[in-house]
Amino acid sequence: MGRGGLREEKGVMASDFLWSYTDEPHASRRRQILSHHPQIKELFGPDPWAFLKINLAVLLQLWTATSVQNAGWLxxxxxxxxxGSFLNHNLFLAIHELSHNLAFSTPVYNRLLGILANLPIGVPMSVTFQKYHLEHHLYQGVDGMDMDIPSHTEAHLVRNAGAKVIWVLFQLFFYALRPLFLKPKPPGVWEFINFLVQIGLDFAMVYFWGWKSFVYLILSTFVGGGMHPMAGHFISEHYVFKPGQETYSYYGPLNLLTWSVGYHNEHHDFPRIPGSKLHKVRQIAPEYYEGLESYDSWSQVIFMYITDRAVGPFSRMKRKAKQSE
Structure with missing residues (x-):
């Protein structure tokens, strides 16, 4: 692999992405692990508790929204x-779980549950998210295909600590809008259903409980995706702080609230295993994970991202698309 742009020296931010000339590491590691630990296949399949967990989070957040209708803005x-930020980020990651059909064996049920989980988030995104997220798995790091990677515009603008603070505060907007600008997909029937159901809930919230209840939901989404401990996973998952590794796991306590998305190497190796069982992958095959760099604090990852002058949006691994793609 190589790095374009400026020389790799301490304190100097690169002017190009890290380029890899090998395939993404997860497919080959999956084959190796299954050859030595075939019992991991027993972990495949839906989480029987997902439906209940999602419904509880949705009801709790909507109830909270109605409860603050007369509260002061502060x-x-x-x-x-x-x-609220913890609940909405939990639901965002529930939608991530559902994009892999990990609540039901029947895909349409996962899609319907995703639309339900979307309600407190305030903005319709669950159906569109699935389209782009599955491509992130299929084409990890592939130029023009993986929309999880920042655009050149973002990377050229975010060149110092101040700009990185602003980028982190608004990273959820970049994450959500980037694919719509760089690789727009025509909406289908399910996007319209997602939109109509969401707008219906938003309208009902304003009509029956007032603007404060609706704004509470939007604020919960916005602050939960910015300078917030749970939002550290956006950076920790694939931003390269030490060249040589492109996916990183987090083994801290916030996995309990985030569907264990911190087990990110394990998730990319086995996307058919629900978050509730990903820790078992590491237990069964520790020799494949204990030697990898990992984190135990998402807040620390955000701090390192902002303060490390050599790290920025260009600190992502990219690879050229194959002719067959």
């Missing part, structure tokens, strides 16, 4: 940051 902001 109180609403505080509740959104210290409580």
């Amino acid at each position: 109180k609403i902001l505080a509740i959104a940051y210290f409580f």
Whole structure:
């Protein structure tokens, strides 16, 4: 692999992405692990508790939204940051889980549950997210295919700590809007269903409980995706702090609230295993994971990203598309 742009020296930010000339590592590691530990296949399949967990989170967040209808704005902001953000980010990652059909064996049921999980987030995104996220798995790092990677515009603009602070605060917008600008896909029937159901909920929230309840939901989504401990996973998963590895796991306590998305190497190796069982992959095959760089604090990852002058949006691994793609 090589790095374009400026020389690789401490404190100097690159002017190009890290380029790899090998395939992404997960397919080959999956084959190796299954050859030595075939019992891992027993972990494949839906999480029987997913439906209940998602419904509880949705009901709790919608109830909280109705409860703050007469609260002051400062109180609403505080509740959104210290409580609602955790619920909405949990639901965002539930939608990630559902994009892999890990609540039901029948895909359409996962899609319907995803639309339900979307409700407190306030903006329709569950159906569109699945389209782009599955491509992230199929074409990890592939130029023009993997929309998880920042655009050249983002990378050229975010060149110092101040710009990185702003980028982190608004990273959810970049994450959501980037694929719509770089690789737009025509909406289908399910996008329209997602849109209509979501707008219906938003309208009902404003009509029956007022703007404060609706704004609470939007704030919970926005602050939960910015300078927030749970949002550290956006950076920790694939941003390269030490060249040589392109996917990183997090083994801290916030996995309990995030469908164990921190087990990210394990997830990319085995996307058919639900988050509730990913820790078992590491237990069964420790020799494949203990030698990899990992994190135990998402907040620390955000701090390192902002303060390390050599790290920025260009700190991602890319590879050229194959002719067959």
